Amino acid sequence: xxxxxxxxxxxxxxxxxxxxxxxxxxxxxxxxxxxxxxxxxxxxxxxxxxxxxxxxxxxxxxxxxxxxxxxxxxxxxxxxxxxxxxxxxxxxxxxxxxxxxxxxxxxxxxxxxxxxxxxxxxxxxxxxxxxxxxxxxxxxxxxxxxxxxxxxxxxxxxxxxxxxxxxxxxxxxxxxxxxxxxxxxxxxxxxxxxxxxxxxxxxxxxxxxxxxxxxxxxxxxxxxxxxxxxxxxxxxxxxxxxxxxxxxxxxxxxxxxxxxxxxxxxxxxxxxxxxxxxxxxxxxxxxxxxxxxxxxxxxxxxxxxxxxxxxxxxxxxxxxxxxxxxxxxxxxxxxxxxxxxxxxxxxxxxxxxxxxxxxxxxxxxxxxxxxxxxxxxxxxxxxxxxxxxxxxxxxxxxxxxxxxxxxxxxxxxxxxxxxxxxxx
Ligand code: GDP
Ligand code: IMO
Ligand code: MG
Numbered sequence: 001x002x003x004x005x006x007x008x009x010x011x012x013x014x015x016x017x018x019x020x021x022x023x024x025x026x027x028x029x030x031x032x033x034x035x036x037x038x039x040x041x042x043x044x045x046x047x048x049x050x051x052x053x054x055x056x057x058x059x060x061x062x063x064x065x066x067x068x069x070x071x072x073x074x075x076x077x078x079x080x081x082x083x084x085x086x087x088x089x090x091x092x093x094x095x096x097x098x099x100x101x102x103x104x105x106x107x108x109x110x111x112x113x114x115x116x117x118x119x120x121x122x123x124x125x126x127x128x129x130x131x132x133x134x135x136x137x138x139x140x141x142x143x144x145x146x147x148x149x150x151x152x153x154x155x156x157x158x159x160x161x162x163x164x165x166x167x168x169x170x171x172x173x174x175x176x177x178x179x180x181x182x183x184x185x186x187x188x189x190x191x192x193x194x195x196x197x198x199x200x201x202x203x204x205x206x207x208x209x210x211x212x213x214x215x216x217x218x219x220x221x222x223x224x225x226x227x228x229x230x231x232x233x234x235x236x237x238x239x240x241x242x243x244x245x246x247x248x249x250x251x252x253x254x255x256x257x258x259x260x261x262x263x264x265x266x267x268x269x270x271x272x273x274x275x276x277x278x279x280x281x282x283x284x285x286x287x288x289x290x291x292x293x294x295x296x297x298x299x300x301x302x303x304x305x306x307x308x309x310x311x312x313x314x315x316x317x318x319x320x321x322x323x324x325x326x327x328x329x330x331x332x333x334x335x336x337x338x339x340x341x342x343x344x345x346x347x348x349x350x351x352x353x354x355x356x357x358x359x360x361x362x363x364x365x366x367x368x369x370x371x372x373x374x375x376x377x378x379x380x381x382x383x384x385x386x387x388x389x390x391x392x393x394x395x396x397x398x399x400x401x402x403x404x405x406x407x408x409x410x411x412x413x414x415x416x417x418x419x420x421x422x423x424x
Contacts, residue, residue, distance in 0.1 A: 002214045004263040005250055006330075008227035009320040011274035013300070013307065014267040015332035015413055017041025020057035020223045022411075022421055023265075027221040029213060030058025031067035031206070033253030034243040035225030036106060036136070037078045038129040040301025045418040050089070051301045055082050056223050059091055067206045069222075070102035071243065071253025073136040074148065075111075076194035077187070083201070099198070100206040101149035102255075104140045106132040107160065108187035109167035116175035126239050127276025129302050137232075137242035139163065148203050151195050207255035214260050222250045228320035229274075236364055239278025247324035265410070266326035268317055270334040273307040275300045279364035282310035282346045296336040311371065313346040314404050319360050321405055328410035329402065334394065335382045335414040343397065344371040347404065374400070382415045387424050 004027070008014040021043045024030055037053040043060060044050075050060065054072060058064035068074065083093045110132030117134075118125045128134060139145040146163060150156050171179050213220060224245060229235045231245040243249065247264050251257065271292055274280045283289070289309040292298065298307035321329075337343055349357040349367035361367060377391035384390055390398075390412075402409050412422040 002217060002262065003220045003222055003250065003254075003256060003260050004265065005222045005224065005247055005261060006265040006267060007224035007245065007247055007324055007326075009229075009266045009268040009317055009326070010227045010272050010313075011229045011280070012225075012227040013040070013273055013275065014227060014269050015042075015330075016224060016267050017043050017052060017057040018332070018413060018416065018418070018421075019265065019267055019330050019411065020221065021045075021060060022418060023221060024058035024061040024064050027058065027064060027219040029065045029067055029210065029218065029220045030056040030223055031069050031210065031220065031254060032056050032223050032225060033069040033071045034245060034249045035241065036073035036133050037075050037131045038133045038241060038302060039225035041223075041225075042301050042416065043418075044416045048089075049416075050086075053082055053302065054079055055086065055093075055097060058221070058223075059086060059093070059096060062096075064096070065098060066096055067098045067210065068100055068103055069206055069210075069254040070100040071249065072100070073104045073106050073133060073140070073243075074099070075106040075131065076198055077190045078131075080194040080197050094201060098202045098204055098206055098209065099148055101147065101203050102207070103148045104136055105146040105148060105150070106136045107146065107163060107167075108184050108191055109164050109171065110135040110139070111187075112179050112184060113167055113170060113175070116171060116178035119178040120175055125277060127278070129300075131302075134242045135167075148198075151199060151203070156195075210254055210256060214256065222254060224249070228324065229316060234320075234323055236278045239276065246320070247326075263328055264324055264326050265328045265330050266321055266324065266407070267330045267332060269296075269312075269332050270337055271296070271312050272310045272316075273298050275303070275305050275307045280308055280310060281316070281349060281364055281367050282313045282344075282369050283308050284310045288340075291340075292336060295339070296333055311344040311346055311369070312401070313369065314401065315346060315349055315358060316360055316364075318358075318405050321407055326407055329405065329407050330411040330413070331398065331401070331409055332413040334398075334412060335380075335420075337376065338379060338381055340376040341378070343374045343376050345374065345397075345400070346370065347372045372400075382420060384414060385419075385422060387412070387422055390422070
């Protein structure tokens with residue numbers, strides 16, 4: 001029983017990075033198991049802010065080793081940039097980072113296809129981060145992908161050219177109007193430079209290492225990327241990402257047994273945000289949504305896009321907690337609601353025939369939320385450090401959420417800084 005897990009319960013950007021960084025000192029290994037540079041995990045301490053994309057959020061803790069698991073897809077150029085920034089901040093990445101030799105590689109034409117495919121969809125676009133995630137996982141499942149182990153093979157360039165050739169056919173046949181060949185040439189040079197740099201880091205069998213650590217009883221924390229409502233199977237398909245985001249994804253994404261999983265922390269915001277297209281039952285299009293975006297600084301950590309904002313949706317939250325067997329809830333950004341007079345929480349849906357639902361239907365775009373209203377606590381909570389010092393009205397609100405979902409809240413985050421966290 002050695003792996004604890006943190007997953008996002010909404011549409012991503014719940015604040016997973018902050019919580020991983022806080023919990024990290026209790027663990028020997030922090031490991032990512034899904035997604036790629038579409039993720040942006042923010043950490044703030046001593047007045048400094050770091051955004052991590054594929055490097056796990058334990059990298060700022062010298063006691064932790066950080067693994068990029070086999071389920072992750074890597075862009076060598078972006079990973080090198082991320083490593084460079086960390087090294088400039090004085091972190092010994094060479095010693096503390098392990099990259100799975102089974103992780104798939106994002107090549108420049110994956111990004112070109114992602115971008116061209118999105119552009120060709122017009123108003124039906126997914127709102128992808130255009131980091132090549134979908135096309136790379138497509139090649140993985142189609143058994144055409146390149147893996148980190150391949151960079152050591154004499155035939156790496158040949159394998160690369162074969163894959164690129166296949167992509168160029170797709171680009172020229174399907175997306176002629178949406179792509180420029182010149183951009184690929186420039187990126188290809190940087191790609192091969194980055195591959196040479198990465199070869200000097202630890203590219204290894206992380207599955208063997210993790211399983212040996214499990215047998216020794218070491219503590220491991222798996223850091224989920226994205227949010228469960230973006231899961232390839234259980235999210236709002238097709239407006240989803242291309243990996244398994246729910247707890248089940250950790251077994252395939254790291255090569256570990258379900259029996260090795262212990263605690264499952266589920267992170268959620270006190271309201272909901274979504275970046276990109278797709279259904280969002282509690283979305284606000286009025287001034288209240290605008291206020292959430294402003295106070296919560298809801299702009300994407302990876303793309304800078306404004307995030308769509310809305311009230312907390314307990315039907316979606318219960319659904320995602322159930323699928324992953326969440327044992328501990330972590331609520332973040334409740335401070336954003338500090339100044340609100342009224343706070344709404346969605347406790348049910350009405351379908352097109354006004355039938356009440358307590359489980360998200362396959363097409364969530366057709367439901368209307370049923371709200372329960374709470375009086376706001378109208379208190380600055382950002383300096384509070386003890387649960388018992390929280391305003392009474394906020395505790396009532398937290399109790400309602402915890403009772404509705406039937407899972408205890410273990411952490412409350414009341415600001416972006418490491419210090420702004422209450423252990424319940
Ligand atoms: P992640 O992808 O789940 O790691 O989350 P992101 O880093 O993309 O987005 C979370 C944003 O909220 C970041 O800018 C954090 O610095 C910030 N944040 C995290 N926790 C809190 C909190 O409790 N209150 C406020 N106001 N901001 C927070
Ligand atoms: P973290 O780990 C929020 C969204 C994109 C888009 C959809 C598909 O920071 O929570 P993709 O690039 O995967 O093809 O995009 O998924 N998305 C995220 N939204 N946080 C993320 O990661 C996301 N990763 C992908 O906006 O709607
Ligand atoms: Mg994020």
